[in-house]
Amino acid sequence: MSTSEIATVLAWHDALNNRDTDTLLKLSSDDIEVAGPKGAGQGLAALREWAETADVTLIPGALYVHHGVVVAEQTETWAAEPDKPQTVASAFRVVRDQVTSTFRHDSLAAALAATDLSENDLFEDN
Template sequence: MSTSEIATVLAWHDALNSGDVDTLLSLSSDDIEVGGPKGAAQGLGPLREWASSAGVTLKPGKMYVHDGVVVVEQEASWASDPGTTHNVASAFRVVHDQVTSTFRHDTLEAALAATDLTDKDLV
């Protein structure tokens, strides 16, 4: 387990949730891969566009970590429906204190299955 990987992912959440897109980009690699239910994209431009327009808040919960992969259970809410929250999970890959990929999954189980992480990786 790496404290650095966890700190990077938590800082990434903080930047996204506070609308600090510049910090979010600085925590992400130039060729970051971003994916979710509506598709995937690569690069800082698409990340900036998504972060500026998605209106999402992702409150981190349980975290699983192994070899640079971090899965985070999240309570998600969108500005378009502020009274509703959804439990989702995202899988991150962190290399040299930068997020190189993040993919949102509908459930924690799906994110763990996609990354081969298990309860033994819970921090």
Template sequence: MRISEIATVLAWHDALNDSDIETLLALSSDDIELGGSEGAAQGLTALQEWAGSAAPTLVPGRMFMHDGVVVVEEQATWASKPGESRTVGTSFRVVHDQVTAVFRHDTLEAALEATDLSDKDLVTDI
């Protein structure tokens, strides 16, 4: 297991949750791809706008990893949707210690299926 992918994804979560946009952007590639049930976007400007407008808090739980892809089970809340909290699955692609893609799925199972990861890819030694 490469610990740098996990460290990058955890640092990305910390920056997002702390509203540290400068660090969030530094941890992301210039052409980062973003996707979810509400659409898709690309680039640092799109990431900055999403982080500012949706103001999500994503608390990471179980993590799965294989070949630069990290899937995280998250407890998600949004400032734009007070009182709503859901468990979601988000897939990350990490290349050279930068997040190059983030795709949110409605469930962990959907994220695992989309990335061909499974229980055998569960990270147990972080």
């Protein structure tokens, strides 16, 4: 278990939520894969476009980590529907302190199943 991977994913969330696209891109690999319910893209240009148009806030909750994979349970709030937050989860692959992929799932169970992580991989900050 690596706190570096957790720190990278938390910093990625901070950059996204603060609309700090430059930092978000620095925390991401050149060939990052981004996927969610409305489609997928690859590369920093695709990430920039998504980050600048999505108008979403993702607040991380429980975190699971194993061998470079981090699953973050998230409270997702869209600017268009601020009174309708949802609980979702995203799976991140982190390599050398950069996010190489992020895939959004409709539930924590789906994200854990897609990554073969389990409750045993729950990150507990001591």
